[in-house]
Amino acid sequence: QKEVEQDPGPLSVPEGAIVSLNCTYSNSAFQYFMWYRQYSRKGPELLMYTYSSGNKEDGRFTAQVDKSSKYISLFIRDSQPSDSATYLCACQGGSEKLVFGKGTKLTVNP
Amino acid sequence: DAGVTQSPTHLIKTRGQQVTLRCSPKSGHDTVSWYQQALGQGPQFIFQYYEEEERQRGNFPDRFSGHQFPNYSSELNVNALLLGDSALYLCASSLSRRGTNQPQHFGDGTRLSIL
Numbered sequence: 001q002k003e004v005e006q007d008p009g010p011l012s013v014p015e016g017a018i019v020s021l022n023c024t025y026s027n028s029a030f031q032y033f034m035w036y037r038q039y040s041r042k043g044p045e046l047l048m049y050t051y052s053s054g055n056k057e058d059g060r061f062t063a064q065v066d067k068s069s070k071y072i073s074l075f076i077r078d079s080q081p082s083d084s085a086t087y088l089c090a091c092q093g094g095s096e097k098l099v100f101g102k103g104t105k106l107t108v109n110p
Numbered sequence: 111d112a113g114v115t116q117s118p119t120h121l122i123k124t125r126g127q128q129v130t131l132r133c134s135p136k137s138g139h140d141t142v143s144w145y146q147q148a149l150g151q152g153p154q155f156i157f158q159y160y161e162e163e164e165r166q167r168g169n170f171p172d173r174f175s176g177h178q179f180p181n182y183s184s185e186l187n188v189n190a191l192l193l194g195d196s197a198l199y200l201c202a203s204s205l206s207r208r209g210t211n212q213p214q215h216f217g218d219g220t221r222l223s224i225l
Contacts, residue, residue, distance in 0.1 A: 008150070032211050043114070043200055043216035044153070051211075088152055092211055096143065096204070097166055100152030 003027050004091055006101025015110050019076040023089035023101045026070065030091040030099075033065050035074045038086045038103065047087075048074065079108045112137055114203050114217035122223045123191050131186040131220045135203030141165075142184040143214060144176060145200040153200055159184050160206055188222075196224045 006023045013019055021035075032051055036044035048063035050056045056063045064073040072089055086103040115134045123129050135142050141160045145153035155168035159178035178184045182203075188195055198221050202214035 004152075006152070034213065036216070041218075041221075043218040046213055046215060049213045090152075096141065096158050096206075096211065096214075097155045097168065098143075098145075098153070098202075098214060099155070102150070102152050 001026055003099045004089060004101045006089055006104055008102045008104055010105040010107065012107045012109060013079055015079060015081060015108055017079050017108070019074075019079050019083070019106060019108075021074040021076075021087050021089070021104050021106070023072045023091075024070055025072070025091050025099075027091070027093060027099070028070075029093035032092040033063070033072050034090040034092070034098070035061075035063055036088040036090060037083075038088060040085075044088055081108050081110050084108050114201055114215055116199075116201050116217040116220050118220060119218070120221050120223075122225060124225050125191055125193060127191050128187065128189045129191060129222060131188075131199050131201075131222075133184045133186070133201030133203075133217060135182050135184070135201075136215050139203035139205050139215070140182050141204045141206045142178055142182065143202045143204070144184070144186045145202065145216075146170070147198040147200055147219070149197075156186070191224050193224050196222060198222075 035048040038044045053067040060077045062075040088103045089101045090098045143158040144156040147153040157167040198219040200219045204214045
């Protein structure tokens with residue numbers, strides 16, 4: 001079993017839709033949880049960075065962490081064509097190493 | 111404020127050759143991590159450098175080696191290249207603070223193709 005599981009999609013939604021992206025993880029030592037956005041031929045761009053369980057909101061983006069079920073989510077409200085990208089979840093324990101999911105490719109259609 | 115910069119952006123090599131990739135961290139950052147991202151996959155951790163020492167290493171063979179310089183920039187070296195080494199190589203930088211993790215910020219990577 002991989003340490004971080006993420007449905008690779010692809011996911012296609014109409015403009016304005018609410019998008020839900022999810023990951024599960026198996027390592028109880030993970031304490032920090034991140035979402036990165038990666039456009040084609042670019043590096044990952046940090047979107048959200050959270051510690052332990054709870055919610056964090058930044059504009060149209062909301063990150064949720066449920067450590068009891070080892071489940072992390074990213075919600076995108078009022079999705080835009082510019083949100084079309086691959087979204088990567090990442091987990092981090094006491095070490096500095098990031099463990100990534102495979103990424104979910106999202107397309108938002110105008 | 112310059113972000114993480116990597117060079118070159120693209121590189122084509124043949125099997126058996128050696129390659130050096132370079133990374134300059136974001137201003138104010140002192141820690142550099144390297145990741146390998148194969149097509150359609152998430153990045154895989156190679157190793158991390160802090161204070162010019164390798165602090166942590168992922169599951170990569172000794173053909174992969176690195177270095178960090180006093181100005182915090184870093185190099186990734188890969189010897190005896192294999193076809194399977196074709197990937198996007200990403201550098202990430204962060205600031206090390208005792209007792210707390212800091213987020214890692216990525217460059218746009220070097221795309222390495224092995225023929």
